[in-house]
Amino acid sequence: MKAFDYVRPSTLEEACAVLADPAGSAKALAGGTDVLVQMRAAGLRPSVVVSLKDVPGLNFIHADDDGGVTIGAVTPLGAVEHSAVIKERCPAVAQAAAWVGSVQVRNRATIGGNLCNAAPSADTAPILIALGAEAVITDGREERVVLLEEFFTGPGQTVLGRGELLRAVRVPPAPARSFATYLKTFRSAMDCCTVGVGLCATFEEGSAAIKDVRLALGAVAPTPMRARATEALLAGRELDETTIAAASAKAVEEAQPIDDIRASAAYREVLVEVMSRRVLTAACAWAQNGGRG
Numbered sequence: 001m002k003a004f005d006y007v008r009p010s011t012l013e014e015a016c017a018v019l020a021d022p023a024g025s026a027k028a029l030a031g032g033t034d035v036l037v038q039m040r041a042a043g044l045r046p047s048v049v050v051s052l053k054d055v056p057g058l059n060f061i062h063a064d065d066d067g068g069v070t071i072g073a074v075t076p077l078g079a080v081e082h083s084a085v086i087k088e089r090c091p092a093v094a095q096a097a098a099w100v101g102s103v104q105v106r107n108r109a110t111i112g113g114n115l116c117n118a119a120p121s122a123d124t125a126p127i128l129i130a131l132g133a134e135a136v137i138t139d140g141r142e143e144r145v146v147l148l149e150e151f152f153t154g155p156g157q158t159v160l161g162r163g164e165l166l167r168a169v170r171v172p173p174a175p176a177r178s179f180a181t182y183l184k185t186f187r188s189a190m191d192c193c194t195v196g197v198g199l200c201a202t203f204e205e206g207s208a209a210i211k212d213v214r215l216a217l218g219a220v221a222p223t224p225m226r227a228r229a230t231e232a233l234l235a236g237r238e239l240d241e242t243t244i245a246a247a248s249a250k251a252v253e254e255a256q257p258i259d260d261i262r263a264s265a266a267y268r269e270v271l272v273e274v275m276s277r278r279v280l281t282a283a284c285a286w287a288q289n290g291g292r293g
């Protein structure tokens with residue numbers, strides 16, 4: 001590993017200022033479960049590593065007045081997994097966090113690191129996109145807010161500019177009569193998803209007719225993606241076996257998987273069909289059961 005400077009800023013302004021320095025190639029470090037692996041094995045050579053651990057105001061889970069939740073970027077995934085507020089208001093986010101790695105990994109790995117690493121297979125991304133979450137970005141002085149579905153620009157790439165950090169993720173309140181879930185397939189424990197599917201479906205009162213739906217897919221495109229054509233097919237339709245079969249086939253059509261070390265593109269297409277069918281079938285059962293179960 002090449003020598004590098006290590007700094008532990010104690011304010012957000014200081015952290016952003018070091019990251020903004022055009023003379024260096026500074027890298028933020030949260031839990032380090034991606035950064036350190038990349039520095040040891042993937043040729044990442046930052047001149048400065050900027051620890052975010054001492055920066056106040058980045059590790060929190062806040063129950064918002066509107067019924068949503070704001071999660072600080074440096075909050076460990078273990079805290080997200082076990083948070084009573086998240087389990088009550090957006091349980092599918094706790095469910096997705098619990099799918100990441102092992103207990104040890106989740107105690108270090110942060111939600112912000114999972115998103116800013118921008119792997120197409122990041123486990124928290126599909127469900128947060130499906131829930132309409134927003135990224136709160138700061139340059140240390142001012143903030144801007146970007147829909148999470150617009151946050152990713154390519155593998156390992158985000159809209160974050162030099163000197164900017166993700167400060168928090170804001171999950172809006174769940175609409176009435178909505179069902180959300182995240183499903184992941186993987187080769188072995190502690191592996192990123194081969195395919196991940198996040199769903200948030202809102203139903204008309206007393207029926208299984210879809211009022212609004214968001215379906216997001218992980219590990220089948222250069223970025224986690226919304227399956228917009230599938231959503232359009234589902235909108236306003238009664239969720240039954242025929243609709244679910246048509247929607248699952250549409251999801252395969254719009255996924256753009258590639259062959260990589262985790263799976264072939266052909267296998268991923270099969271998984272997209274099966275997993276879309278499973279999450280939609282679960283949503284249908286929930287709606288038919290009066291929004292329970």
Ligand SMILES: Cc1cc2nc3c(=O)[nH]c(=O)nc-3n(C[C@H](O)[C@H](O)[C@H](O)COP(=O)(O)OP(=O)(O)OC[C@H]3O[C@@H](n4cnc5c(N)ncnc54)[C@H](O)[C@@H]3O)c2cc1C
Nearest residue numbers: 028030031032033034035100101109110113114116123166
């Ligand atoms: C054994 C093992 C198993 C794993 N299993 C999974 C898995 O099942 N699913 C999965 O999705 N991932 C998995 N991962 C990957 C990793 O643990 C996650 O992506 C984790 O959430 C990264 O968080 P971190 O805090 O460790 O990020 P870091 O490594 O600290 O940072 C990751 C990237 O984000 C940037 N960054 C971090 N925080 C911020 C911020 N606030 N603002 C701007 N940039 C920031 C860093 O500069 C870096 O580019 C695994 C990793 C290991 C080592």
